[in-house]
Amino acid sequence: GLLYLAAILRRNGFAVDFVDCLATRHPETSGGLNGERSKRRKFGTGNFLRTPIPKPAGLKDVPKTYSRYGITPEEFKAGLKAIERPAAVLVTSLMTYWYPGVFEAIRLAKEIFPGVPVILGGIYATLCTDHAQEHSGADFVLSGPGEETVWPLLKDITGCAPAFIPKAQTLDDHPYPAFNLPGGSDYVCLITSRGCPFRCAYCASHKLAPLFTQRAPEAVLREIYYWYHKYHIQDFTFYDDALLIKKKVHIWPILEEVIREKLPVRFHTPNALHIREIDDYTAYLLFRAGFKTIRFGFETANMARHRDMDGKICEGDLMQAIKYLRQAGFEAKEIGVYILSGLPGQEWREVAYSIDYVKAAGGMPYLAEYSPIPGSPLWPKAVETARFPIAADPIYQNNSLFPCAGDFSWETVQRIKMQVRAARGLSC
Ligand code: SF4
Structure with a gap:
């Protein structure tokens, strides 16, 4: 911003x-x-x-x-x-x-x-x-x-009124973010859309960007070309909340051109992608276009919680997506899957089970520690269950404190972290 x-x-x-x-x-x-x-x-x-x-x-x-x-x-x-x-x-x-x-x-x-x-x-x-x-x-x-x-x-x-003021929702009218300021960067963050059409209970995306809007694919491509040709940038990180939504008219044409033009670039998505949007063609495009870091927002293997909180995953979705990604050429170690831990009242058994579930599905589990976020639908419950006064002082909203976790202890946190590292084949 x-x-x-x-x-x-x-x-x-x-x-x-x-x-x-x-x-x-x-x-x-x-x-x-x-x-x-x-x-x-x-x-x-x-x-x-x-x-x-x-x-x-x-x-x-x-x-x-x-x-x-x-x-x-x-x-x-x-x-x-x-x-x-x-x-x-x-x-x-x-x-x-x-x-x-x-x-x-x-x-x-x-x-x-x-x-x-x-x-x-x-x-x-x-x-x-x-x-x-x-x-x-x-x-x-x-x-x-x-x-x-x-x-x-x-x-x-x-005392000066800027003559050029783009509308916040129309990112295509904006000049490219000033990554070329002195001390700049050897990678560029790309935003191809703002907001998210989902309303997950634990997220405040809609508070930060109430409308979901997408840039024109050709405008995104112009920006990629600009950074690549002018500054030799090869690593691009997507910071969209919903990169794959309306994929046929959005990410597909972008990646098709990157592949057609044989652009030697790499893409990364530390912000989670939507698992359900992965089909065989999308997986093929991601692989061929040069996605090196991919993360998915799986959150939990507890399907009842999905029905209550986000409605974005059903039984079998993760396995299906990973099957397409593996067929496209991704290795298991490249398929990162976020698991939310420390939700209000959540028991650690659910997190441990989700780690095993992701591993069995062929992905790499990554813990995403829950931060209670003011303005999110889950906030009132978070305030009610928190062990700290999270509403009075945001310092207590720190995810490292697991402020709302159900059966919390620091030993359990360590055990879960070791389970994740073991599942990823890392030393504990
Ligand atoms: S968690 Fe992800 S899918 Fe859900 S509302 Fe937030 S950005 Fe959208």
């Missing part, structure tokens, strides 16, 4: 500086200021710099290390000092329980640029607006897509 805003601002003639707090190429980070280096792996993936820091008061009794991910405060301040005093500082936010890092970024921005307004947007700001307004220290907190709400504010601050 922030990179889309940066691209729109640049299109309007604004000068944009970008300090990426998760940068792995930061000049100081690569020198490993705090001991742990930022390790890079294939396809542009890797670890972020991790610095253990004191736990917030509410997490003192949790037997886990609390860490900051990303550049250090010193590196961040150096990054800010290296740029001209801006008219405004825009800060984005992701998971609700990561807000302490956002607050620190805001505090430091204000320390380096006193008097410069700080505008906070993003997922935390949208889902926990009251909390952000009360505690973040930002001068302005924007809820919802920033492309809709930030312009009047920037006009008030700068």
Whole structure:
């Protein structure tokens, strides 16, 4: 989102500086200021710099290390000092329980640029607006897509009204997100659609993007060509919530052209794909077009829970999809299947059974730890069952705490994690 805003601002003639707090190429980070280096792996993936820091008061009794991910405060301040005093500082936010890092970024921005307004947007700001307004220290907190709400504010601050403002829902009108800012990236995140037609009880996709809209396939292809030809990008990561929906008029024509043109690119889908959309032709296209990382949102082998919570899986769907994927050429180790763990009241037996089920179906199980999300249909039940005051403080919405799990113990969590690693053939 922030990179889309940066691209729109640049299109309007604004000068944009970008300090990426998760940068792995930061000049100081690569020198490993705090001991742990930022390790890079294939396809542009890797670890972020991790610095253990004191736990917030509410997490003192949790037997886990609390860490900051990303550049250090010193590196961040150096990054800010290296740029001209801006008219405004825009800060984005992701998971609700990561807000302490956002607050620190805001505090430091204000320390380096006193008097410069700080505008906070993003997922935390949208889902926990009251909390952000009360505690973040930002001068302005924007809820919802920033492309809709930030312009009047920037006009008030700068006195300049951007002439070009695309509509938030029509991504084809947007300039490409500014991955080409200094310190950029060796991969590009692609969004070919916004929103999701499903309404899974544990998800807040509809709060963040109420309508499901898709870009034109030819516009997506133009973007892939742009990054490939101009910046030699070969790794593309789809961040759609529903990439395969309406596949015949959306992903099929995109992948057919990639195959026809023999583009030497690789695709990755860390956001889950819909299992039911996999048929033999779709599996063939995914394989031939160069999908290297694929993940599916299976969630649980408990079909009654699917009927209650999402309606997106029936008995036999996973086996069928994996059969098509294997026939297309994927190896079992390439077929990642997410299993939700720690749902309100969920017993660990269900998670253990789901891991075995995925393994038996021929996929690789990955645990997706449930985070209670404000605004999701399951939120009231999550608040009711949580062991922590998740509504009062988003810090407790952290999935690592398994705040809502039924028969919870840290030993059980460890056992389940070992079961997953064993199922994937990793050492425990
Ligand atoms: S969990 Fe996935 S399928 Fe369900 S609503 Fe969210 S994005 Fe859509």
